[in-house]
Amino acid sequence: MRIAILGAGGVGGYYGGLLARAGHDVVMLARGPHLDALRRRGIEVRTPEGAFTAPVQATDAPEALGRADYAVVAVKNYSLPEVAPAARALAEDGAVVLPLLNGVEVVERLVKLGVPADSVLGGLTAISAARVGPGVVERYSTLQRVVVGEVAGGVSERAERIASALRQAGAEALVSGDIAVEVWRKFAFIASMAAACGLARSPIGPLWETAPGRLLIGRLVREAVAVARARGVALPEGEEESILRFFGTLPPDMKPSLLLDVEAGGPTEIDDLSGAVSRLGRLSGVETPVHDTATAALGGRGWDEAEAGG
Ligand SMILES: NC(=O)C1=CN([C@@H]2O[C@H](COP(=O)(O)OP(=O)(O)OC[C@H]3O[C@@H](n4cnc5c(N)ncnc54)[C@H](OP(=O)(O)O)[C@@H]3O)[C@@H](O)[C@H]2O)C=CC1
Numbered sequence: 571m572r573i574a575i576l577g578a579g580g581v582g583g584y585y586g587g588l589l590a591r592a593g594h595d596v597v598m599l600a601r602g603p604h605l606d607a608l609r610r611r612g613i614e615v616r617t618p619e620g621a622f623t624a625p626v627q628a629t630d631a632p633e634a635l636g637r638a639d640y641a642v643v644a645v646k647n648y649s650l651p652e653v654a655p656a657a658r659a660l661a662e663d664g665a666v667v668l669p670l671l672n673g674v675e676v677v678e679r680l681v682k683l684g685v686p687a688d689s690v691l692g693g694l695t696a697i698s699a700a701r702v703g704p705g706v707v708e709r710y711s712t713l714q715r716v717v718v719g720e721v722a723g724g725v726s727e728r729a730e731r732i733a734s735a736l737r738q739a740g741a742e743a744l745v746s747g748d749i750a751v752e753v754w755r756k757f758a759f760i761a762s763m764a765a766a767c768g769l770a771r772s773p774i775g776p777l778w779e780t781a782p783g784r785l786l787i788g789r790l791v792r793e794a795v796a797v798a799r800a801r802g803v804a805l806p807e808g809e810e811e812s813i814l815r816f817f818g819t820l821p822p823d824m825k826p827s828l829l830l831d832v833e834a835g836g837p838t839e840i841d842d843l844s845g846a847v848s849r850l851g852r853l854s855g856v857e858t859p860v861h862d863t864a865t866a867a868l869g870g871r872g873w874d875e876a877e878a879g880g
């Protein structure tokens with residue numbers, strides 16, 4: 571298959587590298603020294619189990635991406651408008667678009683930015699990966715899971731085909747008949763982890779070890795799950811406890827990418843994490859005081875009264 575990667579950072583570079591190693595024809599949209607390195611040496615992928623280098627094509631010109639069977643979108647939320655025209659062009663030429671960003675409004679935003687709705691799958695990934703140098707990405711977690719599914723629900727051949735390619739390439743990949751539930755489950759976890767670690771400027775371990783830290787995380791998770799349910803997403807009973815149990819399994823030194831972005835002093839995804847919980851909560855009549863606070867404290871643009879239903 572030919573697969574375009576829009577955003578060859580931690581997530582895109584990692585899964586693109588796996589697919590390239592498995593023999594797929596991978597083309598990456600990249601820029602700067604990263605682009606030069608990808609062109610010269612291919613992508614180097616480091617993992618806890620070892621490292622490999624795989625050949626990829628790379629370009630900074632969307633029109634040079636060519637035709638693709640799939641376009642994996644893996645930029646940060648704040649870069650979505652920059653790569654949406656490339657996703658749109660690829661989709662109009664037959665590609666299925668698979669976004670792997672964190673957030674519950676990614677598909678909606680891509681469609682608003684002109685990507686044909688019927689070309690977009692829902693998707694998410696559970697992994698800890700980063701770009702660690704030009705042409706080099708590293709996976710830190712043992713977890714490397716992708717979940718894909720039709721936005722309208724149900725399974726499909728096109729979702730199964732990319733999941734199967736990812737599985738054969740070495741990732742854990744599954745198709746969900748209810749991708750909205752999966753995306754919101756991941757979102758309730760990551761928005762809460764990002765808010766807690768961002769507010770405390772701390773990796774997860776020291777927070778989880780203290781009773782007030784666990785109280786903070788519990789409140790964040792409950793707010794996010796309440797918003798999901800108020801919006802008709804069928805998170806099962808006990809979801810909050812299940813997410814909180816998952817927190818207890820995380821490596822103590824784990825930092826969410828939002829905290830890494832805060833530490834780097836660059837833009838963050840706060841408006842697509844706590845900011846989205848806050849805005850969607852307001853739209854749905856659910857109080858979200860802790861996510862509201864995190865949005866304000868972590869430099870979120872937040873929402874205006876019109877965006878939040880007046
Ligand atoms: N990293 C992780 O472990 C996980 C991340 N996620 C989510 O996945 C998404 C991607 O995260 P992550 O991989 O960490 O992000 P990264 O910042 O590592 O990767 C994004 C990449 O997109 C590139 N990019 C952005 N705009 C353009 C452009 N116009 N042209 C070419 N390249 C561009 C960036 O390049 P440049 O550096 O030049 O800006 C960067 O290499 C986020 O939504 C994140 O929350 C989800 C699960 C885990």
Ligand SMILES: CC(C)(CO)C(=O)C(=O)O
Pocket residue numbers: 672696697698699760763825826827828
């Ligand atoms: C799972 C985790 C915390 C991995 O880095 C993540 O999704 C993120 O940082 O965005």
